[in-house]
Amino acid sequence: MTPTAVSPTQLRARFAEHLSALYGKEVPAYTTLVEVSQEVNAEVLNRDGAQAERLGTIERVTAERHGAIRVGTPAELAQVARVFGACGMHPVGFYDLRQTTPAVPVVSTAFRPIDRGELAANPFRVFTSLLVVDDPRFFDPATRAQLDERLEARTLFPGELLALADRAERDGQLPAEDADRFLALATASFELSPEPVDRAWYEHLEAVSGVAADIGGVPSTHINHLTPRVLDIDALYARMQDRGIEMIDEIQGPPRTRAGQPDVLLRQTSFRALAEPRRFREPDGSTSAGVLKVRFGEVEQRGVALTPAGREVYDAAGTTGLPDTDEALHAADLAYYVRDDAGTLTPIVYEDFLPKSAAGIFASNLSGEGRENTAERSVVKDAGWMQEVLGRELFDPYSLYQVERSAAS
Numbered sequence: 001m002t003p004t005a006v007s008p009t010q011l012r013a014r015f016a017e018h019l020s021a022l023y024g025k026e027v028p029a030y031t032t033l034v035e036v037s038q039e040v041n042a043e044v045l046n047r048d049g050a051q052a053e054r055l056g057t058i059e060r061v062t063a064e065r066h067g068a069i070r071v072g073t074p075a076e077l078a079q080v081a082r083v084f085g086a087c088g089m090h091p092v093g094f095y096d097l098r099q100t101t102p103a104v105p106v107v108s109t110a111f112r113p114i115d116r117g118e119l120a121a122n123p124f125r126v127f128t129s130l131l132v133v134d135d136p137r138f139f140d141p142a143t144r145a146q147l148d149e150r151l152e153a154r155t156l157f158p159g160e161l162l163a164l165a166d167r168a169e170r171d172g173q174l175p176a177e178d179a180d181r182f183l184a185l186a187t188a189s190f191e192l193s194p195e196p197v198d199r200a201w202y203e204h205l206e207a208v209s210g211v212a213a214d215i216g217g218v219p220s221t222h223i224n225h226l227t228p229r230v231l232d233i234d235a236l237y238a239r240m241q242d243r244g245i246e247m248i249d250e251i252q253g254p255p256r257t258r259a260g261q262p263d264v265l266l267r268q269t270s271f272r273a274l275a276e277p278r279r280f281r282e283p284d285g286s287t288s289a290g291v292l293k294v295r296f297g298e299v300e301q302r303g304v305a306l307t308p309a310g311r312e313v314y315d316a317a318g319t320t321g322l323p324d325t326d327e328a329l330h331a332a333d334l335a336y337y338v339r340d341d342a343g344t345l346t347p348i349v350y351e352d353f354l355p356k357s358a359a360g361i362f363a364s365n366l367s368g369e370g371r372e373n374t375a376e377r378s379v380v381k382d383a384g385w386m387q388e389v390l391g392r393e394l395f396d397p398y399s400l401y402q403v404e405r406s407a408a409s
């Protein structure tokens with residue numbers, strides 16, 4: 001690298017910082033969530049010492065965030081892939097949230113670093129959902145035609161940003177000034193737009209799905225939430241409630257483990273979506289003030305990644321079906337570990353998402369139930385289809401964990 005050049009790793013770390021500053025300004029309760037997470041993490045570190053860093057150094061965990069964004073067309077998703085690609089973030093996993101209960105009319109992937117060193121340097125990941133406009137279970141022909149037209153007409157990412165992204169990816173770096181420009185444009189693309197929302201159209205989509213309205217009912221995209229990582233999510237949940245912040249009813253994902261039992265996969269919870277002031281365009285052409293509740297704050301605790309066999313056990317019986325110790329999980333090939341020179345097992349952290357929790361997080365923060373026409377046949381969208389759309393490799397999470405485990409032995 002040339003001396004003043006900025007690497008993809010640095011772009012990613014700075015992008016996460018920029019988005020965090022933006023979201024903190026837009027949603028002040030997020031800042032409270034980050035503060036409380038850091039408080040809890042300091043306490044766990046104090047209490048458990050080195051044991052607290054088994055699933056990542058405190059530096060990594062403190063800086064760790066995942067974001068969530070939502071886009072409307074395959075072309076928009078392909079552009080997102082270029083912007084994140086510049087930051088060393090690759091699409092991993094395919095989640096069809098139309099298959100969960102309740103169904104959400106999107107298919108998703110997560111952009112994230114894929115090798116251990118990059119994850120350790122900065123693990124920033126973004127859960128990215130694409131509206132399935134051509135699914136007749138959700139959208140009738142007239143709605144679909146209008147969605148297509150409106151989504152076609154908008155531009156989420158300026159040409160200058162995409163050109164910088166392509167250059168960064170091609171060269172593996174950007175000169176300092178171009179890096180600043182890239183970050184400014186990328187961050188601005190996820191800012192909440194002051195442009196008025198067409199009320200009648202938004203409400204029409206909202207009757208089908210709140211997520212569809214949030215994606216197709218507005219002329220831009222925005223960060224939906226930004227999630228810090230915490231080492232004890234139960235402690236955090238209680239403390240947020242003490243501070244008077246209304247949390248969703250439960251923690252999604254595996255239940256709290258028994259003392260000494262390893263944490264597995266991912267536990268998440270969120271505070272309820274806040275009423276944010278937005279401008280509306282009324283049917284008579286006038287504009288008025290109103291509110292929308294779509295953005296919220298989420299927090300997560302991560303555990304060891306399960307193998308396909310471990311995941312099968314978990315999906316069938318929850319954590320009660322899993323053995324109690326690292327050694328037993330490893331011996332039965334139910335979770336991913338590497339053994340260090342001293343013979344100690346180090347867990348490989350789960351870096352991905354859980355569709356059931358994602359659907360729960362979506363649902364707990366939507367006002368209406370939504371509407372689905374189950375008489376219609378769903379349109380098939382799978383990982384192969386998404387890889388075509390992305391125009392680049394869509395990685396399989398299990399293969400990545402497997403590679404990591406083999407590399408270490």
Ligand code: OOG
Pocket residue numbers: 067068069070127129224268298353354357358359361362
């Ligand atoms: C994404 C919801 C899923 C998670 O952490 O599971 C998600 C969204 O609300 O757009 O972020």
Ligand code: NI
Pocket residue numbers: 066067068127225227298361
């Ligand atoms: Ni999330």
